Each structure stands twice: as structure tokens, then as C-alpha cells.
Amino acid sequence: MRATANWPDEQSAGGFHCHADFELDRFEPLWKQMAVLQEDITRELRIAPASEPIHLFLFERKGTYEEYLKLHFRDVPYRRALFIKERGPGMVFAFLNNDFETDVRHESTHALLHASLPVVPLWLDEGLAEYFEMPASERAHGSPHLSTVIWAARFGQTPDLAKLEQIGSLSKMGATQYRHAWAWVHFMLLGPAEAHDELISYLAAIQSLTPPGVLSDRLRQRIPDLDERFREHFRNWK
Ligand SMILES: [Zn+2]
Numbered sequence: 499m500r501a502t503a504n505w506p507d508e509q510s511a512g513g514f515h516c517h518a519d520f521e522l523d524r525f526e527p528l529w530k531q532m533a534v535l536q537e538d539i540t541r542e543l544r545i546a547p548a549s550e551p552i553h554l555f556l557f558e559r560k561g562t563y564e565e566y567l568k569l570h571f572r573d574v575p576y577r578r579a580l581f582i583k584e585r586g587p588g589m590v591f592a593f594l595n596n597d598f599e600t601d602v603r604h605e606s607t608h609a610l611l612h613a614s615l616p617v618v619p620l621w622l623d624e625g626l627a628e629y630f631e632m633p634a635s636e637r638a639h640g641s642p643h644l645s646t647v648i649w650a651a652r653f654g655q656t657p658d659l660a661k662l663e664q665i666g667s668l669s670k671m672g673a674t675q676y677r678h679a680w681a682w683v684h685f686m687l688l689g690p691a692e693a694h695d696e697l698i699s700y701l702a703a704i705q706s707l708t709p710p711g712v713l714s715d716r717l718r719q720r721i722p723d724l725d726e727r728f729r730e731h732f733r734n735w736k
Pocket of ligand 1: 604605608623624627
């Protein structure tokens, strides 16, 4: 682990070790949520708890964040917040901005998933991060994606899950793909019990290194009228 020593402030929250160049107590409610985030994810996805600590590196200023990343991770493309896992434990990087808390929860969700599962399909990784980036009380009803998805469902549209599954690089994930990925996660976590079951057994297969197959195929086998059930979930939501 490089450069973990001598940060102006350091704190642990659940399995997270936070290192910051500002006073972490300023975000005390966030650190409390973070400890619960890990429990929420393991409970809702029935995956094993992260097997290793996760380090959060947090910066007051964007400029310091950029310099730090340039120095230590020259080849990583710039993003407002980052999750990086190379050989060792996962690392999350973020700086203070209006979406700081959302950024921290989003990237930490990636970190928790990758500390528990050997691999996570890209679209599902992002869909879960979009879902768990909201504070727990707002996950079901408070996402900025929700109203667009409800309207699309009312107009008979279901996002194409098989298409999401084919996305192989983050550069192919635009705002629409993030919203669609979030919507399928919302459906599987809060919709029909069979869909939640199928997600759980799919992740269990990944966890036990068994070929999990294709999630959309599995869902369709279990729920033959999948697209209609998806629309129904959102049409009736609230
Ligand atoms: Zn992400």
C-alpha cells in the first residue's frame, strides 16, 4: 500500500479505511452510512462480505486529487471519482464537490463488489453502483433516474438487457446505459421475488467460480414475460 502514512486525517468506517487531507468529521453521517452500506450490499445480494479492507483517499481540492492520480496512476483516464484495484486491496479516490457523498458511495459500491466477487459484469457493476450510491432511505424512490424510467415504461419501453450485457468498456456506457442498468437493478432488487432470486443465484455462481451463464437468459427462463413484468414494476411503482 503506497502513501497511506501521514495523511492529515484518518478514520475507519466498517471495512473502509479513510485517508483525507481534510477533517473527516465534517462528513460524519456519511461514514456512519458507509459502515451500513457494506451490510446492505451483502444482505441484499447475499454475497460474502468483502474479504479485505478498502482504502478511501479523499481530497479537499480537485487540483490535489488530479496531481495525486497523475503521480501514482499515470495511465488511468481522468474521472471525477475513481475505484482502482490493481494487485492489492481496492482503492477509492474522490474530491470534495457537490456530489462528493454520492461519488464516495458509488465508487465504494464498486470496491465492495470487487472485494467479494472475482468478476462483475460491467453493466451490472454500474447498475448496482448507481443503486447503492443513494442514501438507503432514497434508493427505492429517490433516484434521479426513476421518473424517466417510469415514463418510458408507461410508453411501453423496456431497456434492452441483452444489449447492456454486451458492453465491454466503460467508454460505451453513457447516461442512457447507466439509467438502463440502474433500472434493471431496481427491478431485480425491488420487483418480483423470482427476479431477485435469479440475481442472487447468478452472483452466487460467480462467487463460487461456476460459469454463471447470461443473466438476461436466466431471467427470461424464470420469467417468460420479463419485459412486460419490468414495465409493470415501474408503471405501478410508488
Ligand atoms: Zn461506476
